[in-house]
Amino acid sequence: MQPDLALLFYKAEDHYLSDVELKVFKHHTDSLKQRLTFYELLREKELEIWQPVADRLQQAFSQEADATLEQILRQGIALFRYGAMAMLLNNPEFLQRRLLEWLTDIVASRQSQGLVTTLHQLLQARLREMLTDKEVDLILPFLDQAQATLVGTVPLVTVA
Numbered sequence: 001m002q003p004d005l006a007l008l009f010y011k012a013e014d015h016y017l018s019d020v021e022l023k024v025f026k027h028h029t030d031s032l033k034q035r036l037t038f039y040e041l042l043r044e045k046e047l048e049i050w051q052p053v054a055d056r057l058q059q060a061f062s063q064e065a066d067a068t069l070e071q072i073l074r075q076g077i078a079l080f081r082y083g084a085m086a087m088l089l090n091n092p093e094f095l096q097r098r099l100l101e102w103l104t105d106i107v108a109s110r111q112s113q114g115l116v117t118t119l120h121q122l123l124q125a126r127l128r129e130m131l132t133d134k135e136v137d138l139i140l141p142f143l144d145q146a147q148a149t150l151v152g153t154v155p156l157v158t159v160a
Contacts, residue, residue: 004028031090038138039088042080049130050077053122060118072115076123079150083142095142096149113151120147 005028008021017025042049054073061069079099086095120143127136 035088039084042084053126056122076119079146086142087139116150
């Protein structure tokens, strides 16, 4: 849960929320509704998003072993799902803690940063083809956070 929203819950233990606090709370609930609708869209369109990405990755890295490409795609899909959940929760730390801590070591040990970078670029392009700019802006910070962590540049996402 977003820390600001949790703080509002704690404040409500000893007093009713003020008008300003209620306005902040309403903003969070409206944002959650929007993010939940988008999360459902991503879930429903997962195959439509990923199949062209997988095809293009295979074309770009035809010399790679199928098992390597399959593993990179599995990791990419897992990362996408965790990124979608982090977006839904509006919590970049969720992504960092749940997925990137173990996946970073796997990618580094296999020296597959080039594949991961290309996969990220292909996914970004596919999302821009399918989604509105507003929708892309909801998910992309989390996917960029994951990409930066996996290739070693690690900026932390700040979410409004």
